[in-house]
Amino acid sequence: MSASYPAIRMRRSRATAWSRAMHRETILTPADLIWPLFVTEGRGVEDPVASLPGVSRWSLDGIAARAKEAVELGIPCLALFPNTPADRRSDDGAEAFNPDNLMCRAIRTIRDACGDDIGVLTDVALDPYTAHGQDGLLDQAGYVVNDDTVAVLVDQAVNQAEAGADIVAPSDMMDGRVKAIRMALEMGGHHNVQIMSYAAKYASAFYGPFRDAVGSGGLLKGDKKSYQMDPANTQEALREVALDIAEGADSVMVKPGLPYLDVLARVRDRFDVPVFAYQVSGEYAMIEAAAAAGAGDREALVLETLLAFKRAGAAGVLTYHAPLAARLLGG
Numbered sequence: 001m002s003a004s005y006p007a008i009r010m011r012r013s014r015a016t017a018w019s020r021a022m023h024r025e026t027i028l029t030p031a032d033l034i035w036p037l038f039v040t041e042g043r044g045v046e047d048p049v050a051s052l053p054g055v056s057r058w059s060l061d062g063i064a065a066r067a068k069e070a071v072e073l074g075i076p077c078l079a080l081f082p083n084t085p086a087d088r089r090s091d092d093g094a095e096a097f098n099p100d101n102l103m104c105r106a107i108r109t110i111r112d113a114c115g116d117d118i119g120v121l122t123d124v125a126l127d128p129y130t131a132h133g134q135d136g137l138l139d140q141a142g143y144v145v146n147d148d149t150v151a152v153l154v155d156q157a158v159n160q161a162e163a164g165a166d167i168v169a170p171s172d173m174m175d176g177r178v179k180a181i182r183m184a185l186e187m188g189g190h191h192n193v194q195i196m197s198y199a200a201k202y203a204s205a206f207y208g209p210f211r212d213a214v215g216s217g218g219l220l221k222g223d224k225k226s227y228q229m230d231p232a233n234t235q236e237a238l239r240e241v242a243l244d245i246a247e248g249a250d251s252v253m254v255k256p257g258l259p260y261l262d263v264l265a266r267v268r269d270r271f272d273v274p275v276f277a278y279q280v281s282g283e284y285a286m287i288e289a290a291a292a293a294g295a296g297d298r299e300a301l302v303l304e305t306l307l308a309f310k311r312a313g314a315a316g317v318l319t320y321h322a323p324l325a326a327r328l329l330g331g
């Protein structure tokens with residue numbers, strides 16, 4: 001470039017708040033946020049998750065209150081995860097398609113409290129329902145079998161749709177489940193129930209606090225590496241996303257969040273479907289730990305990390321910081 005300093009001074013546009021606002025390329029709003037909530041049995045229960053400071057499991061009455069709070073704050077969607085009572089967990093995860101399970105009751109509770117003012121996204125995977133904590137069914141050798149698991153996931157997804165879920169979100173990483181779920185939803189008349197597929201979900205060390213929250217952590221033996229992706233791979237993530245789009249996903253997700261922004265950006269560049277990011281439990285815990293240790297300002301860390309997802313191309317972010325962020329953003 002021939003014209004340079006002093007003709008070009010990059011700092012001119014940064015000198016005042018109004019000018020910074022005018023040049024800002026990316027905007028974060030409460031409408032970008034999806035708030036994950038943990039549901040538990042009982043009445044009037046708020047059960048804090050020790051490894052997720054500031055996050056609790058709520059009984060249905062608390063879930064209704066959180067849903068109303070979310071509407072007030074301008075948060076458009078909730079993601080639900082049940083802490084299934086131990087006596088309802090089994091090797092086959094059959095509680096997943098019980099029409100009166102905690103998940104279905106939570107969906108109906110939110111609908112009663114808020115009508116169509118908020119979206120309800122439900123997790124499709126068996127880990128909150130299995131006695132072994134894996135996302136699918138096991139064979140004799142302890143391998144998570146694909147096709148038989150997909151059949152159960154279909155029943156689970158249809159069960160959630162019948163209870164009123166707006167978006168079903170398969171997080172299990174079985175092959176072919178998006179197509180099978182889409183076909184079953186169409187056949188069941190659930191034409192407008194969306195599928196947000198966890199298309200590129202990695203076998204990550206950042207899920208620990210989540211597993212505590214849904215009560216699967218202590219049950220899980222081994223790992224999920226035979227179905228979740230190797231953190232070393234990005235080409236494979238693009239292939240996963242392409243397959244899920246072809247199978248009928250309305251939107252896709254990359255998970256975890258910040259450590260995988262490169263994957264998110266590449267998915268955004270290559271495909272035209274909305275791509276969401278999940279800032280997972282371990283990421284939340286890291287920010288909280290940093291703030292508690294005085295290593296950073298909590299509110300600034302939260303807003304900066306969430307903005308980074310938008311900058312990388314995310315249509316929205318699942319984050320446990322959703323209510324805090326929405327409040328800070330004036331929701």
Ligand SMILES: NCc1[nH]cc(CCC(=O)O)c1CC(=O)O
Pocket residue numbers: 123124125126127135171172206207208209210211224279280281282
């Ligand atoms: N299907 C399970 C599921 N759905 C969302 C998360 C993790 C979310 C988080 O860590 O916040 C997990 C954990 C796992 O795969 O073991």
Ligand SMILES: [Mg+2]
Pocket residue numbers: 173174175176199240243244
């Ligand atoms: Mg896949």
